[in-house]
Amino acid sequence: MRRFLSVIASGLLLAACSRTSTTDTVTISVDASRPGPVISRQLFGQFAEHLGHGIYGGVWVGPDSPIPNTRGIRNDVVAALRELKVPNVRWPGGCFGDYAHWRNGIGPKRAVTLNPDWGGVTEPNTFGTHEFMDFVEQIGAAPYISLNVGSGTPQEAADWMEYMTSALPTTLAQERAANGHAEPWQVPILGLGNESWDCGGNMTPEYYASQMKIYSRFARNYHPQQQQANKMLRIAVGPGGGEPRFAEWTETVMKAWTNRKWSWDIDGISLHHYTVIDWDKKHAATGFGAKEYAEILDATLQMEGLVTQHETIMDRYDPQRKLALAVDEWGAWYAPAAGTNPGFLVQQNSLRDAVLAALNLNIFARHAQRVRMANIAQMINVLQAMILTDNEKMLLTPTYHVFRMYVPFQDATFVPLKFNAGEWRQGSHRLPRLDAIAAKDAAGRLIVSVTNIDPEHPATLDVDVAGATPTSVVAQTLTAEKVDSINTFDAPDAVAPRSLEATLDAGHLRATLPPRSVSVFTLSP
Numbered sequence: 001m002r003r004f005l006s007v008i009a010s011g012l013l014l015a016a017c018s019r020t021s022t023t024d025t026v027t028i029s030v031d032a033s034r035p036g037p038v039i040s041r042q043l044f045g046q047f048a049e050h051l052g053h054g055i056y057g058g059v060w061v062g063p064d065s066p067i068p069n070t071r072g073i074r075n076d077v078v079a080a081l082r083e084l085k086v087p088n089v090r091w092p093g094g095c096f097g098d099y100a101h102w103r104n105g106i107g108p109k110r111a112v113t114l115n116p117d118w119g120g121v122t123e124p125n126t127f128g129t130h131e132f133m134d135f136v137e138q139i140g141a142a143p144y145i146s147l148n149v150g151s152g153t154p155q156e157a158a159d160w161m162e163y164m165t166s167a168l169p170t171t172l173a174q175e176r177a178a179n180g181h182a183e184p185w186q187v188p189i190l191g192l193g194n195e196s197w198d199c200g201g202n203m204t205p206e207y208y209a210s211q212m213k214i215y216s217r218f219a220r221n222y223h224p225q226q227q228q229a230n231k232m233l234r235i236a237v238g239p240g241g242g243e244p245r246f247a248e249w250t251e252t253v254m255k256a257w258t259n260r261k262w263s264w265d266i267d268g269i270s271l272h273h274y275t276v277i278d279w280d281k282k283h284a285a286t287g288f289g290a291k292e293y294a295e296i297l298d299a300t301l302q303m304e305g306l307v308t309q310h311e312t313i314m315d316r317y318d319p320q321r322k323l324a325l326a327v328d329e330w331g332a333w334y335a336p337a338a339g340t341n342p343g344f345l346v347q348q349n350s351l352r353d354a355v356l357a358a359l360n361l362n363i364f365a366r367h368a369q370r371v372r373m374a375n376i377a378q379m380i381n382v383l384q385a386m387i388l389t390d391n392e393k394m395l396l397t398p399t400y401h402v403f404r405m406y407v408p409f410q411d412a413t414f415v416p417l418k419f420n421a422g423e424w425r426q427g428s429h430r431l432p433r434l435d436a437i438a439a440k441d442a443a444g445r446l447i448v449s450v451t452n453i454d455p456e457h458p459a460t461l462d463v464d465v466a467g468a469t470p471t472s473v474v475a476q477t478l479t480a481e482k483v484d485s486i487n488t489f490d491a492p493d494a495v496a497p498r499s500l501e502a503t504l505d506a507g508h509l510r511a512t513l514p515p516r517s518v519s520v521f522t523l524s525p
């Protein structure tokens with residue numbers, strides 16, 4: 001019996017050794033004494049469009065619903081989003097924004113209109129300005145209002161701004177009070193249109209630049225506390241890709257801005273980019289293997305080149321980086337889930353999406369001097385969502401967990417790090433094996449995120465920390481059995497963060513990164 005036990009023991013040891021032998025050490029050097037730019041918390045923004053069940057069912061169930069709610073807004077969703085410290089929510093679109101007329105969404109009697117782009121359904125307008133403002137207040141986020149430049153008018157936009165922000169008793173401000181909100185709302189971020197080069201009116205860059213000036217001039221913010229400080233940021237429509245027409249778009253908008261007058265200005269331009277390989281034959285969100293994992297992650301890394309391309313153009317016109325690049329639509333766009341209205345853009349969310357989210361957030365953080373805002377598409381039940389709901393049921397997606405794990409990066413100061421990313425090959429795809437960012441927060445903690453893209457092999461991590469003397473470390477990792485593991489209403493925690501063993505010794509942080517994982521380490525002084 002003793003002999004039998006020792007054979008088993010050595011067998012286990014061998015198994016452990018063979019696994020260890022595929023685990024080579026990855027060394028990262030961090031110098032916390034050389035801080036870079038602030039990683040704006042606005043990079044962790046969300047996008048909530050009137051699309052499918054993004055709003056209706058996902059956020060809004062109405063005050064009479066048996067689903068627990070506060071003034072019609074789901075309590076479970078609010079509680080989950082509060083954990084993410086969502087900085088801002090972009091609303092009401094997207095392409096829907098160019099159909100949205102704010103007057104349909106105020107007062108006791110709402111017009112029923114159409115949502116032609118998204119499923120060809122009716123739009124009840126029961127979720128309008130007051131409900132949206134209530135929602136963002138409940139989750140502690142700022143409203144990012146996207147104006148209808150496609151089918152609206154400058155007057156309509158100007159009236160909406162007066163309705164929302166005027167403290168003086170104008171007729172519109174009195175109407176707001178009669179509808180239940182005497183105090184004006186602050187509007188910290190305003191979008192001057194959406195994809196005006198496509199669904200927002202298919203404008204030429206020159207035509208859009210003229211519209212941008214008009215909307216910037218007349219859609220004014222009257223809130224008394226936003227005149228000297230806390231000024232509203234105006235985000236103009238920027239590019240939607242890397243093609244020459246988008247380079248021309250950025251050039252034209254930037255050139256217009258350099259010739260700005262006292263009467264108008266902007267504070268940033270947007271960039272929209274989805275991870276899609278073939279728009280006509282989109283990848284499945286579930287039921288895939290290493291090949292599709294590699295294809296999608298390889299494609300998502302194009303974000304780096306796109307950001308660099310448009311930053312380079314912006315730098316020529318704005319070397320002081322006054323204008324932000326706001327990536328206010330990004331994420332993975334897959335084939336719609338079987339049995340759903342294809343226009344509702346319903347898709348599951350797997351471990352691959354968690355890795356994809358981390359890679360994009362890392363790119364934004366590395367470009368934090370210019371990329372000062374981003375909004376993942378979309379917040380609930382649409383595309384790469386944080387949350388999926390089914391009537392009273394709710395689950396948190398793998399992407400939600402990455403946003404939760406990245407909360408410490410909000411407004412932290414970027415810290416440069418050096419590492420050899422290595423390579424992971426799959427067919428013709430060559431990806432970095434590893435990605436990492438680091439930052440220092442206001443309390444002096446050093447936050448390090450390391451993504452192990454390799455779906456098969458763990459990595460031994462050795463972070464050499466200079467410029468700080470941390471005394472303790474806590475770590476979390478997000479991984480799962482397979483690259484396409486998902487959370488379902490029956491198994492909502494199949495992909496959930498768990499604590500990861502990590503040690504600190506003589507300025508070295510050490511841990512073993514699981515394959516296909518995102519890990520975040522918090523090192524405290």
Ligand code: AHR
Binds near residue numbers: 195377
């Ligand atoms: O997020 C879905 C759609 O994608 C948005 O409505 C539009 O702006 C983009 O094309």
